[in-house]
Amino acid sequence: MIFAGCDLGIVSAQAALVKDEEIVALETIPYKNLPRQAAKEVMEKALKKAGLSWSQIDYCIATGHGKRAVPHADGFVHEMGCLQRAVQEINPRIRTVIDVGGHTLQAFAINEKGGISENVSLHRCVTGTGLYLEVIARALGMSLEDILEASLTSEEPLMVTSQCVVLAESEVISRVNEGNDPKDIFAGVVRFAAVRIGSMARKVPIRREVAFVGGMAKNAAIRNHLEESLKVAFAGLAGIDPQAVSAYGAALFAKEKYLSISKKEWPEP
Amino acid sequence: MITAGLDVGALTIKAVVLKDSEILGYENIPATAYAVQSSHQVMDKLLGQLNLSYEEIDYCVSTGYGRQIIPFAQANMSEISCHGKGAHFLHPLVRTIIDIGGQDYKAIRVKEDGSLEAFLMNDKCAAGTGRSLEIGAESLGVEISELGPLSLEAKEPVRLVFICSSLMAIEVKQMVLEGKNMADIAGGINDLTARRVASIVRRLPPKKEIVLTGGVAKNVGVIISLERELGARLVQLPVDPQIVGALGAAVIAKEKADVGNS
Numbered sequence: 033m034i035f036a037g038c039d040l041g042i043v044s045a046q047a048a049l050v051k052d053e054e055i056v057a058l059e060t061i062p063y064k065n066l067p068r069q070a071a072k073e074v075m076e077k078a079l080k081k082a083g084l085s086w087s088q089i090d091y092c093i094a095t096g097h098g099k100r101a102v103p104h105a106d107g108f109v110h111e112m113g114c115l116q117r118a119v120q121e122i123n124p125r126i127r128t129v130i131d132v133g134g135h136t137l138q139a140f141a142i143n144e145k146g147g148i149s150e151n152v153s154l155h156r157c158v159t160g161t162g163l164y165l166e167v168i169a170r171a172l173g174m175s176l177e178d179i180l181e182a183s184l185t186s187e188e189p190l191m192v193t194s195q196c197v198v199l200a201e202s203e204v205i206s207r208v209n210e211g212n213d214p215k216d217i218f219a220g221v222v223r224f225a226a227v228r229i230g231s232m233a234r235k236v237p238i239r240r241e242v243a244f245v246g247g248m249a250k251n252a253a254i255r256n257h258l259e260e261s262l263k264v265a266f267a268g269l270a271g272i273d274p275q276a277v278s279a280y281g282a283a284l285f286a287k288e289k290y291l292s293i294s295k296k297e298w299p300e301p
Numbered sequence: 302m303i304t305a306g307l308d309v310g311a312l313t314i315k316a317v318v319l320k321d322s323e324i325l326g327y328e329n330i331p332a333t334a335y336a337v338q339s340s341h342q343v344m345d346k347l348l349g350q351l352n353l354s355y356e357e358i359d360y361c362v363s364t365g366y367g368r369q370i371i372p373f374a375q376a377n378m379s380e381i382s383c384h385g386k387g388a389h390f391l392h393p394l395v396r397t398i399i400d401i402g403g404q405d406y407k408a409i410r411v412k413e414d415g416s417l418e419a420f421l422m423n424d425k426c427a428a429g430t431g432r433s434l435e436i437g438a439e440s441l442g443v444e445i446s447e448l449g450p451l452s453l454e455a456k457e458p459v460r461l462v463f464i465c466s467s468l469m470a471i472e473v474k475q476m477v478l479e480g481k482n483m484a485d486i487a488g489g490i491n492d493l494t495a496r497r498v499a500s501i502v503r504r505l506p507p508k509k510e511i512v513l514t515g516g517v518a519k520n521v522g523v524i525i526s527l528e529r530e531l532g533a534r535l536v537q538l539p540v541d542p543q544i545v546g547a548l549g550a551a552v553i554a555k556e557k558a559d560v561g562n563s
Contacts, residue, residue, distance in 0.1 A: 042471055066478050135468055156464050157426065167467055198427035198436065198466045199404060202311070209334040 035290065036078075036089045037282025038071055038105065039114070040098035043134035043163055044247060045070040046279035047078040049089075050287060056082040058276040060247075067098040075104065091290035093282040097136070107289055112140055112151060114281030119243050120146055121284055122270050122277075127239040130258075132229055132248035133275070134162040139233045150236040157196070160228035162247045164197045168221050171201045172214045179218045184253060186219035226257030233262060241267040249274035303353065304360045304558055306550025307344065307374060308383065309336050309367030312403030312431060313516065315547040316343045318351055318358070319555060322390075326351050327544045336367030344373065360558035362550040378553055380546050381409055381420050387549030388512050389415030391538050397507040399527070399535075400546070401498060401517035403431040408502040421501045426465075429497030431516050433466040434523075437490035440473035441483065445520075451487040452522030458488025469493065488522060495526030502531060510536045518542035 034056075039046040045067070049057040057078035063070035071094070079085060086104070094102035095114045109117075111131075119126045124146070130139045137160050138153035158164045169176040183189075190212055194200040200221070207217050229248070244266045248254055250273075259265055272280060303325075308315040310332060317327045328347040333339050340363070348354060355373055363374035364383040371377070380400070388398045389411055398409040405424035412418050427433050431445075438445040452458070459476060463469045469490070476486050494517065502511075513535050517523050519542060528535055538545070 042468065064474075066475065135465075158465050158467050163467055196426045198432055199424075202404070202432075206334050 033090050033287070033290070034084060034088050035283045035286040036075065036092040036104075037114070037279040037284070037286055038075055038092060038094045038102045039096040039111070039276070039279040039282060040067055040071045040094060040102050041096050041134050041136075042067075042098065044275070045074040046276045047074040048276055048279040048283040049078050049082050049084065050280075050283040051082070055272070055280065056084070058273050058280065060273060060275045067101045068103055071098070071102040072104070091286040093286040093289065095278055095282045106286070109282060109285045111278055112138065112148060112153075114278045114285060115245060116140070116142060116146075116148055116281070117284050118277045118281030119245070122272060123241065123243070123267055126241050126243045126267055128233070128236060128242040130229065130233045130242065130244045131246040131278075132161055132244075132254075133246040137161060137229060137232050139236050141236045141239065152232055152235040154232060159195055159197055159200075160225045160232075164225060165221065165251075167197050167201060168204055168218065171204050172208065172218060174214065179214065180222070180251065180253065182215040183219040183222055186213075186216045188216050189219035189223055190216045191220045192217075192224050222253050223257060226254050226261065229254070230258055230261045233258075238262055238264065240264060243267050243269065245269070245274045245277040247275040302359050302555065302558055303357055304362075304551050304554035305344070305358045306383070306547040306552070306554055307340055307361065307363045307365075307371060308380070308544070308547035308550060309340055309363060309365035309371065310403055310546075311366055311405075313543065314339050314343045314365075315544045316347045317544050317547040317551045318347060318353065319548075319551040321555070324540065324548070327541060327547065329541065329543055337370055337372060340367070340371050360554040360561075362554040362557065364546055364550045376554070376557060378550060381407065381422075382417055383546045383549030383553065384514060385409050385411040385417050385549065386415055386552045387545035387547070388514060388538075390548060390552050391540065391545070392510065392512060392536055394510045395512045395536060396509060397502070397505065397511040398545075399498060399502055399511065399513045401429070401431060401494070401513070401515040401523070403516065406430055406498050406501070406515075408498075408505045408507070410505055410508060419505060421505055423501060428464045428466055428469070429494050433469065434490065434494055434517060434520065436466045436470050437473055437493075440470040441477060441486055441490070443483070443487070448487050448491060449520035449522040451484050452491045454484035455488030456482070457485055458492055459485050461489045461493045464493070464497070491520060491522035492526045494523050495530050499527060499530035507531065507533070509533060512536045512538060514538070514542045514545040516543045
């Protein structure tokens, strides 16, 4: 039995394939054009990796902002639900999940029964997300990877004051014109992002263990700032790409959903 | 008596020269990171047209983000007071001024004599500002000046989900790729601006007459959307809506010079 999960965001798409109990593929791609094509492309990539074909997928659940545009979806589950399902599977001791992706920030608490007790999400503003760092890197005329690496060596991070990415964009340009080093500016921007993520996360009670997921969880500088300010060490994710956790949760839902439908369809004895 | 007003904004710099209570001329240029240099540039240009020199200006007041560093200004005033004064000078019945600038927007209510009664502003988020319209136009692949006229052809303006300008940019690009009607998207971008701005205007609350100033007042689509959101007609001003702040500064300069002379 093959179960698929697809998480379609606004700047990236993720796919997960689960065969019985085992993950056979986890893929993530950035995209700039059509969400529908990105969903198809990432799933094809996952199928290829697993040596499978479209027709072998028994059930697929889509999640994320663009879930309704996933062409091969049999059903939909909210992103927070998928994350909760996935972290429960990965490590049932996880009590707090912080998720920062390309354009959203959210955090939620998981109670002893495994349900979501408190949650907070910031969907209206990208400050603190991956897109935020990307826009500022572009304003500084560098790729995100290069400027991130350079900023790690900054000894004097320069704090930005604008809370909005668009206003921060012109603020950093003025800072460059004033003769400041882009690496110091970006180090300040990274710190600002971490502060924003931290203050959002504190709105749900932070209880151990804490998982940090989403594309931004791959950013070492953000992770370090956040671990320091929240005074926690983030839980491991059993080798699963933090960006693909939501797609993995969707695949787990696909399996549950398929099995429950199959049961109903069996004739009563 | 000749007075001048200078409005050093985030995206543009405006200058107005008054002779007693008559507008002699005005000028408007894009801003650079160097406010002092740009303010000289706009003033040189305007004084050149009017055949005047700096020495002939009796009093100059500056306003806007860069107002404190202008060497030829004798005083500086907040944009709020200047917009109130400028609008009242042009249209004495105006009680509410909505100013949408490059990087902020404000709702100002004035008393019958033009003095400040209440104001609200947003300078925390770019959504609803001129910059956000610029980003919308860029994503749509049109000039910002085309957004208004284009939106008049909209049959069913789209409703944009994202407020954040950088997400709106992505949403607009995706709509273009999907082949959505350009006029409908332009209408959606203007509507988003009007929704954002109307939310603070309603909190003011506004009194009639209402006027829209700032560069965005040149966008007929935003005017129509805003009129619909507020359920009221907006007064049309007889000058470039972008110079109202600078005009107010020149009016205040005249008042200050009058006090000094008496």
